[in-house]
Amino acid sequence: MLIERLGSVVETLHLHSFALSVYQRVGALNIRSYLRNRGFREAPDGLAIPPAWMLMAVAGSAEAGAFLDGGRKAAQSIRDILRRNGSQMEDLGAILDFGCGCGRVLRFWKELRRTEIHGADYNARLAQWCRNNIPFVRVGSNELMPPVAYPDAMFGLIYALSVFTHLPEHVQMAWMSEFRRILPSGGLLLLSLHGAHYLPRLHEAERRRFLDGQAVTRHSRSAGMNLCCAFHPEDWVRKKLAMDFEVVDFVPEGALGNPRQDLWLFRRKPGVLPRTYLPLH
Numbered sequence: 001m002l003i004e005r006l007g008s009v010v011e012t013l014h015l016h017s018f019a020l021s022v023y024q025r026v027g028a029l030n031i032r033s034y035l036r037n038r039g040f041r042e043a044p045d046g047l048a049i050p051p052a053w054m055l056m057a058v059a060g061s062a063e064a065g066a067f068l069d070g071g072r073k074a075a076q077s078i079r080d081i082l083r084r085n086g087s088q089m090e091d092l093g094a095i096l097d098f099g100c101g102c103g104r105v106l107r108f109w110k111e112l113r114r115t116e117i118h119g120a121d122y123n124a125r126l127a128q129w130c131r132n133n134i135p136f137v138r139v140g141s142n143e144l145m146p147p148v149a150y151p152d153a154m155f156g157l158i159y160a161l162s163v164f165t166h167l168p169e170h171v172q173m174a175w176m177s178e179f180r181r182i183l184p185s186g187g188l189l190l191l192s193l194h195g196a197h198y199l200p201r202l203h204e205a206e207r208r209r210f211l212d213g214q215a216v217t218r219h220s221r222s223a224g225m226n227l228c229c230a231f232h233p234e235d236w237v238r239k240k241l242a243m244d245f246e247v248v249d250f251v252p253e254g255a256l257g258n259p260r261q262d263l264w265l266f267r268r269k270p271g272v273l274p275r276t277y278l279p280l281h
């Protein structure tokens with residue numbers, strides 16, 4: 001396919017960042033999005049709307065309305081799966097939005113007065129926008145690979161929406177190890193992943209690999225960017241990605257606001273020490 005060929009050229013010429021920037025800027029020039037965004041100088045929550053190129057980066061659309069609606073749905077899906085499994089956001093202590101972007105979901109925790117809310121993102125410009133515009137959140141930046149500066153067992157909940165969908169397998173495993181470190185025993189981890197719904201998008205060899213229970217990654221050299229795309233069979237998630245986590249809940253295509261992605265809720269098993277991970281070379 002043409003898109004796949006272009007992706008390979010971008011990787012070969014090491015133009016990942018440049019190509020992504022061009023895509024975001026061109027998408028932000030969409031006149032229809034501009035006209036629709038005129039009514040969104042400020043969102044109903046009183047917080048600023050990110051610039052159009054940031055909307056493109058995190059939501060794939062430069063329209064403010066779609067950005068806010070997707071974030072609202074994602075926040076609600078987090079609340080729903082927690083409630084269904086006997087937990088409430090308000091009772092979990094500190095929470096971390098890992099891969100927070102420009103606050104698409106973070107902004108919906110404004111009412112959690114007793115909760116310490118943190119965000120982190122690989123893109124330093126997105127993280128800085130959150131620091132400047134979402135005052136009730138503490139936001140930091142992270143590298144592609146762990147560690148992060150948070151102390152052990154800091155968070156009662158970590159969620160990462162459409163983050164592992166853009167990381168190669170060994171990077172995903174490294175972050176699972178780091179999440180175990182910064183979660184206490186019994187702490188919760190929520191992920192959205194590309195599951196069986198995405199089978200038609202895979203090439204024949206990729207489809208065979210997926211159906212054989214193996215994870216599939218495209219353009220791994222573009223890890224952390226949208227060009228890199230990872231797909232996750234249910235069996236692989238349960239047997240490998242979960243590792244020392246208990247699978248609490250699995251909702252196929254249940255990640256509202258991240259359409260058609262699967263929603264997974266894990267609990268850190270007690271007494272489990274973090275495993276080591278291999279650095280990225």
